[in-house]
Amino acid sequence: MTFASFTLADRFNVKALAGSAALGALLFVACSSSVDEAATNTVEPAATASGIDDSGATTNAAGTGNGDAESGAVPISFANDVQPILEQNCVSCHSGTGPGTTHLVMDTVEEIATIAEFAAFRVEEGEMPPWPLTGLAEVAFQYDLSMTTEDRQVISDWAAQGGVLDVDPSTPLTATNQAFPPIDEDVVLQPDESYTGTGELRDDYRCRVIETGQTEDQWVTALEVRPDETRVLHHGVVFLGTAADRDIVDGLSAQDDLPGWQCQTIPRLSEGFANQVAAWAPGTGPITFPEGSGLRTNADDFFIIQWHYHYDGEPLPDNSGLALEFANDQEIQDAGGTLGSVNTEILLGPVEIPCASFEEGPGCDRDVAIERVGREFGFESTFIPAFINGQCGVEPEDFAQFTNGVAQSSCDISAPAGDVVSIWPHMHELGTTYRLTLNPDTPGERVLIDMDRWNFEWQLGYYPDEELVFQPGDRLRLECGWDRALWPAGEESRYIVWAEGTADEMCYTAVATSR
Numbered sequence: 001m002t003f004a005s006f007t008l009a010d011r012f013n014v015k016a017l018a019g020s021a022a023l024g025a026l027l028f029v030a031c032s033s034s035v036d037e038a039a040t041n042t043v044e045p046a047a048t049a050s051g052i053d054d055s056g057a058t059t060n061a062a063g064t065g066n067g068d069a070e071s072g073a074v075p076i077s078f079a080n081d082v083q084p085i086l087e088q089n090c091v092s093c094h095s096g097t098g099p100g101t102t103h104l105v106m107d108t109v110e111e112i113a114t115i116a117e118f119a120a121f122r123v124e125e126g127e128m129p130p131w132p133l134t135g136l137a138e139v140a141f142q143y144d145l146s147m148t149t150e151d152r153q154v155i156s157d158w159a160a161q162g163g164v165l166d167v168d169p170s171t172p173l174t175a176t177n178q179a180f181p182p183i184d185e186d187v188v189l190q191p192d193e194s195y196t197g198t199g200e201l202r203d204d205y206r207c208r209v210i211e212t213g214q215t216e217d218q219w220v221t222a223l224e225v226r227p228d229e230t231r232v233l234h235h236g237v238v239f240l241g242t243a244a245d246r247d248i249v250d251g252l253s254a255q256d257d258l259p260g261w262q263c264q265t266i267p268r269l270s271e272g273f274a275n276q277v278a279a280w281a282p283g284t285g286p287i288t289f290p291e292g293s294g295l296r297t298n299a300d301d302f303f304i305i306q307w308h309y310h311y312d313g314e315p316l317p318d319n320s321g322l323a324l325e326f327a328n329d330q331e332i333q334d335a336g337g338t339l340g341s342v343n344t345e346i347l348l349g350p351v352e353i354p355c356a357s358f359e360e361g362p363g364c365d366r367d368v369a370i371e372r373v374g375r376e377f378g379f380e381s382t383f384i385p386a387f388i389n390g391q392c393g394v395e396p397e398d399f400a401q402f403t404n405g406v407a408q409s410s411c412d413i414s415a416p417a418g419d420v421v422s423i424w425p426h427m428h429e430l431g432t433t434y435r436l437t438l439n440p441d442t443p444g445e446r447v448l449i450d451m452d453r454w455n456f457e458w459q460l461g462y463y464p465d466e467e468l469v470f471q472p473g474d475r476l477r478l479e480c481g482w483d484r485a486l487w488p489a490g491e492e493s494r495y496i497v498w499a500e501g502t503a504d505e506m507c508y509t510a511v512a513t514s515r
Contacts, residue, residue, distance in 0.1 A: 075164070078164060079167045082158045084176070085147070086112060089145070091173045092177060093180070098180065099282070100283075109165060110169035123147065129145040130460065131460075132452075132458070133449060133450060134451065138448070139466065139468060141462045143460075180285030183224050183325045184222070186325055188226065189323070191319055192259075193259050194259075195259045195260060195307070196315050196316070197232075197311060198315070204262075205307070206260045207306050210302065210303045211303075212303065216299050217296075218297055219327045219328065221294040222287060223295075224287065224322070224323045225238065225305075226320060226321045227320045229320070232310060232316050233320065234310040235281040238303055238305050238322070239276050240295070241302045242301055243298070244270040264381065264500055265381060267304055283455075285461070289421060292332060293341075294342060305320070343418065343514070344510055345512075346508065350399075351497055351507055352394075352409065353430070353482055353484065353497075354400060355484075355495055357404070359484070368494070372494070373385075373499045377499060385498045391413075406483050406484070408479065408481045410477060411477070412475050415476045416470060416513050420511065420513055422463050422512045423509060424511075425449065425459070426459060426506055427454055428506060430486045431454035433451060434450075434451040434454055435449065435450045435451070436449040436479075438470070438475075449462060478509055
């Protein structure tokens with residue numbers, strides 16, 4: 001198979017790729033997907049444990065000695081040049097419970113040297129470390145994962161010289177910088193049993209209740225979704241339920257014999273739609289609220305997590321959970337807080353992506369597309385595209401010109417007033433560009449977030465590293481772009497509207513503010 005036709009697991013799970021006989025060739029030409037154990041590019045120590053043979057020459061994964069040193073290139077020392085870069089920029093995400101561990105674990109130098117060419121390609125392309133913001137963004141954000149041009153060149157040169165190791169392959173890698181500082185968890189909440197889908201639904205939405213186990217009112221000052229079976233998890237959305245919702249939730253859970261209940265849309269509780277407080281998608285790290293703020297929870301509150309499972313094969317059991325850090329009223333006040341809770345508001349933009357001129361089929365009719373959404377996600381889902389279009393003042397006909405496979409949308413929305421805690425954009429696999437602008441078309445216009453290369457596998461939350469306040473009357477412009485060239489191989493062409501499925505699309509932003 002060619003690199004372009006890999007599944008998501010193949011394209012981004014380098015653990016699966018590490019056993020290939022020609023990692024570099026995978027990126028450019030078609031090759032067999034079978035693993036040739038005899039040709040596996042495994043780092044083997046030479047005659048001595050240090051990876052230096054008796055002649056004093058360093059060894060690499062393929063045993064090629066000094067790489068390009070004889071050609072005049074300056075030899076790159078892994079220990080002195082490469083390892084510090086990895087430990088500064090990569091290891092914290094790819095070790096422990098970091099968001100990158102679903103793709104690659106970097107516990108020892110062997111695990112990176114084995115895939116030196118592939119890792120260098122990802123670094124050269126700017127895909128790793130994941131920091132998709134362009135220079136147009138006018139706000140500084142915390143946890144900037146970007147790597148300097150000089151450091152990228154070092155990684156590239158090291159791989160070009162054969163991925164030479166001058167240390168023992170079992171040498172541990174230790175993060176010297178925390179891209180996502182771990183939370184000081186007080187409790188890890190886990191459902192009583194795993195959930196395994198029946199296989200009848202390709203996109204399976206399951207709501208699970210997770211009890212807080214608390215006996216007094218508390219503030220959640222940090223939380224982290226702990227995904228279990230990431231091979232089938234598309235996303236998780238965290239809602240807060242109250243005592244008034246308990247009977248409703250119990251009734252929903254009794255609808256079948258499986259844990260939780262089917263919930264293709266946002267759960268409806270006693271006061272309408274459930275209150276979203278957090279979300280997880282591939283690449284999302286822990287959520288830490290600013291000092292002196294948090295999410296207010298009562299002793300009898302509970303969490304509901306809507307898990308979206310996407311099955312390309314057999315369903316797998318999943319038992320994902322949630323880690324929480326708590327504080328009481330006094331601790332919030334001592335940290336300068338005013339006991340005002342963090343609030344999350346969802347901004348939605350239109351999704352109208354017609355088939356390109358070179359595509360055809362019954363699914364390219366928009367009415368057929370809407371009918372499919374209702375069949376797969378429930379009748380209520382068919383109203384969402386029209387609702388969003390109405391709020392944004394557009395009609396499907398406004399997108400009819402996007403027949404070259406590339407589509408865009410825009411929507412101006414009232415900004416939620418308050419101090420901005422975080423901004424979390426979300427699209428699916430056809431997404432390419434994203435921008436969020438404060439007070440567009442005014443003298444005070446400010447681009448908050450700009451991406452020219454959306455990556456579904458790295459859906460980061462953005463936490464301002466400076467004071468960012470939305471005032472009453474402020475407006476936000478949400479802009480999204482998609483490319484049908486990213487349409488999954490083998491999927492029948494169809495008109496794409498706003499819907500929940502992995503092969504559908506969204507233009508979505510969660511904005512958390514405190515007051």
